[in-house]
Amino acid sequence: MTQLALDIPEEETVTQSPAEVDLAVSVLNAAGGDPLVAIRSLLADADFLRDQLWIASNLMSKGISRGWKPKYERVS
Structure with a gap:
């Protein structure tokens, strides 16, 4: 699966995208334009980012994070 490349102007990528x-x-x-491809790509990205968060949280010392623990799922 290839990574999606969004068409967001470069000057708008420094901070959050405007409305x-x-x-x-x-x-x-x-x-x-294929919604299934879009959903599959976003799910793959989310899985990759969860893995990266897990790795980073296991390598980071408790002192550096001052007790912060990551959440692996979004809380509504």
């Missing part, structure tokens, strides 16, 4: 950029539309456009 004018619809990230959902960007994801769909990057997936060629």
Whole structure:
């Protein structure tokens, strides 16, 4: 599976995207308009990021994080 490349102007990638950029539309456009490809790509990205968070949290000392523990799932 290839990584999606979103069509967000470069000057807007420094901080969060402004309201004018619809990230959902960007994801769909990057997936060629196929919603299943977009969903599969986002799920693969989320899985990769969870793995990276797990690795980082296991390598980081408790003193550096001052007791902070990551959450692996979004809390609503």
